[in-house]
Amino acid sequence: MPLSPKTYQFLVGVFASFGSFLYGYDLGVIAGVIASPAFLSTFNNPSANETGAVVSVFTGGAFFGAALAGPMGDWFGRRLTIMTGALIFCVGGSLQTAAQNLGYLYAGRAIAGLAEIAHSSIRGRITGLQQFVLAVGALVATWTTFGTNLNISKTSNAQWRIPLAMQLVPAIILALLILLFPESPRWLIDHGKPDQGLKTLARLHANGDVNNVWVRSEYEQIEAAITHEHEEAAKGYVALFKNKSSFRRLLLVLALQASVQMTGVSAIQYFSPTIYATLGIGTQLALKYQGISNALSTIATICTILFIDRLGRRWPLIIGNLINCVCFIIVTAAIAPFPTASPSASILLISFSFTCGSLSWIIPAEIFDTHTRSKGVSLGAMMSFAFSTMIGQVTKPAIESISWRYFILFVVCNFTNALFFWAFMPETAKRPLEEMNALFSGSSWFVPTMKRADYDSHDLEYRVAENEQKDRKTSAMEATYTG
Numbered sequence: 001m002p003l004s005p006k007t008y009q010f011l012v013g014v015f016a017s018f019g020s021f022l023y024g025y026d027l028g029v030i031a032g033v034i035a036s037p038a039f040l041s042t043f044n045n046p047s048a049n050e051t052g053a054v055v056s057v058f059t060g061g062a063f064f065g066a067a068l069a070g071p072m073g074d075w076f077g078r079r080l081t082i083m084t085g086a087l088i089f090c091v092g093g094s095l096q097t098a099a100q101n102l103g104y105l106y107a108g109r110a111i112a113g114l115a116e117i118a119h120s121s122i123r124g125r126i127t128g129l130q131q132f133v134l135a136v137g138a139l140v141a142t143w144t145t146f147g148t149n150l151n152i153s154k155t156s157n158a159q160w161r162i163p164l165a166m167q168l169v170p171a172i173i174l175a176l177l178i179l180l181f182p183e184s185p186r187w188l189i190d191h192g193k194p195d196q197g198l199k200t201l202a203r204l205h206a207n208g209d210v211n212n213v214w215v216r217s218e219y220e221q222i223e224a225a226i227t228h229e230h231e232e233a234a235k236g237y238v239a240l241f242k243n244k245s246s247f248r249r250l251l252l253v254l255a256l257q258a259s260v261q262m263t264g265v266s267a268i269q270y271f272s273p274t275i276y277a278t279l280g281i282g283t284q285l286a287l288k289y290q291g292i293s294n295a296l297s298t299i300a301t302i303c304t305i306l307f308i309d310r311l312g313r314r315w316p317l318i319i320g321n322l323i324n325c326v327c328f329i330i331v332t333a334a335i336a337p338f339p340t341a342s343p344s345a346s347i348l349l350i351s352f353s354f355t356c357g358s359l360s361w362i363i364p365a366e367i368f369d370t371h372t373r374s375k376g377v378s379l380g381a382m383m384s385f386a387f388s389t390m391i392g393q394v395t396k397p398a399i400e401s402i403s404w405r406y407f408i409l410f411v412v413c414n415f416t417n418a419l420f421f422w423a424f425m426p427e428t429a430k431r432p433l434e435e436m437n438a439l440f441s442g443s444s445w446f447v448p449t450m451k452r453a454d455y456d457s458h459d460l461e462y463r464v465a466e467n468e469q470k471d472r473k474t475s476a477m478e479a480t481y482t483g
Helices: 005-035 037-042 048-097 102-114 127-151 158-166 168-180 185-190 194-205 213-233 236-242 244-261 265-277 283-311 314-333 341-367 373-424 433-442 452-456 460-482
Strands: none
Touching: 005 037, 005 048, 005 102, 005 127, 005 158, 005 168, 005 265, 005 283, 037 158, 048 102, 048 158, 048 168, 048 185, 048 373, 127 158, 127 283, 127 341, 158 168, 185 194, 185 213, 194 213, 236 244, 236 373, 244 341, 244 373, 244 433, 265 283, 265 341, 265 373, 283 314, 283 341, 314 341, 314 373, 341 373, 341 433
16 A cells, blocks of 8 residues: 555654664663673673773774665665664674673674664654654663663573663564565666656655656656766765865864764763762662653753754854763762762753754754765764764773773863864854855854854844845835825
């Protein structure tokens, strides 16, 4: 039975969300797993470096998954790419769940990370929603590990195997549902199957009528876009480094993705029980605090979706990093055995989710031009995973080695992040492509004095409203004069 356009678009969002949920769950579940008594007993109290590797190989695998995402989608289409990613994730999740030694666990984590390809090919469709779904995945993971640590015996491996096994459920659902999904009409047209592409468009939008005016118009637009992209494709990576405008955008995106990891939020997410232990707080209470923080950060991402276009991009980044800085000052100072850091960690996650986390997906998707967007976004994602891997590997050894002094790093980084974006990040919200190109080509790289008025002058909705207001005033004056 043909799918209606609304149903089709809804299912695309569902599939994309499943992939993001999987990634968020796997990021969030590991903190409770590696802190559970049964895990520590089974793996003979792994060293700080071994624990760090359990955490970091996941994002290490995702680094290579991000590199493969674009080519996989181009070569094999959406259906096969998502199916492959879901199956790879199932293999990785199974290895983690059934792990008998750390080698199995490392392999499972790395393979699951590689399955980042399952949703990268359609990430651009959900931009700001990405962080929201990641947050939901992390929220479910944290409360799952809280429940298993609380209710399952410390001597039972089910305490850590169940949370790892649960990630298989959405992966299996994703793999099965994609069988009901038609291939992308755009991919079919681009790969020498124009008739199939036209029929798919007609089936999706006009009950199979290939002569429908809208279907024909859409088909012609897709053909024209593909022709244009083929003409520009060879310039993609070269343009990112040779064209000054593109290079400026790339540097900003790479800096943004690196800065997001250097906020220190990943360290909190991966090792919250270890960090809370330095304050005399047990694993169970630490997971409870983490679960509450994740719930609040999920609400914060909803606020981002509702308000970020009104607030813009530049100042939320600056203020968010400054708030993060203050939170880490408090965390660093909280060396006495009382839960002073709990409210600070919650505020940190809320601030991050409302600003830096969501904007790290939104800004890269909107600032590149057509022939560099996919490549620029891919390189940005790889930078994020590279820094996340580093944080995952060094955090626990650093905490054991230098304790609270490690967090001074994040105090400094959040402050320098804010300083960097104040100096170099222009306001990019609501600018059409033509103005975005002009912005990065014509304006100074150094933009510390950029004001809200500069943003409003490029805000299409603002200008439309302003023009309508002028028209109303003019009409009122004419009516008064005529009267």
